[in-house]
């Protein structure tokens with residue numbers, strides 16, 4: 001009897017923790033042009049100073065097939081080929097970030113998709129060149145943050 005009570009209690013606690021972690025995490029990519037121009041240090045500094053904790057990070061080069069898969073949701077859009085081309089131009093940095101309400105707070109920090117429309121002081125305003133080369137990607141929902149995180153990282157790479 002006591003075993004079932006304790007076991008049930010542990011399960012609930014773990015589930016609650018998992019749900020809490022979900023909204024605490026987002027996923028980002030520093031895009032090839034920002035890496036090429038040496039802006040990654042400044043961008044990471046802005047992210048940390050805004051209160052995000054980096055719980056996973058690595059540098060890699062996307063293959064065309066991987067870029068097409070990652071951005072599959074945009075495959076019918078006219079900008080798809082340009083986007084894939086720009087994302088495979090050079091190395092990128094991918095990272096998982098933690099903060100309360102991470103997705104929304106990070107989207108505020110990076111600004112609008114189009115750097116020209118982004119608010120002064122945002123990452124895309126500072127480092128974005130065009131809509132495709134808009135410096136960084138940020139997940140647009142908790143669900144996508146999870147999918148995008150596990151596109152690049154295994155559980156044991158997340159600290």
Ligand code: CMP
Pocket residue numbers: 074079083113131132133134136137138
């Ligand atoms: P990102 O946050 O990486 O998510 C999808 C990307 O598609 C987006 O940033 C832009 O780089 C790109 N994108 C979205 N809308 C357009 C558009 N209208 N023209 C060109 N690229 C776009």
